[in-house]
Amino acid sequence: MISCERAWELLSQQLDEPLSPQEKQELEEHLAACPSCRKDKEELEQLDQALRNLGEIQAPADFTQRVMAQVQQTQSKPKVIP
Numbered sequence: 001m002i003s004c005e006r007a008w009e010l011l012s013q014q015l016d017e018p019l020s021p022q023e024k025q026e027l028e029e030h031l032a033a034c035p036s037c038r039k040d041k042e043e044l045e046q047l048d049q050a051l052r053n054l055g056e057i058q059a060p061a062d063f064t065q066r067v068m069a070q071v072q073q074t075q076s077k078p079k080v081i082p
Helices: 004-016 021-033 035-052 063-076
Strands: none
16 A cells, blocks of 8 residues: 555645546555545645635736836846855
């Protein structure tokens, strides 16, 4: 049986992409035997669903210009080497 750490990796991975049949079976076997990881799975699924329901926010029209101005300010400061 896989470790709880490996189960967590697979739980996280399956949010982004499908698991291989072997990975899916290993995870299911682990979850059947581990109440702690089952709880983690439920919480992770709830969090994922909540994040997907947030929607997108429109960035301000001048966002890019403000970021680039800050980058240029940071780059123009002289570096002091002790």
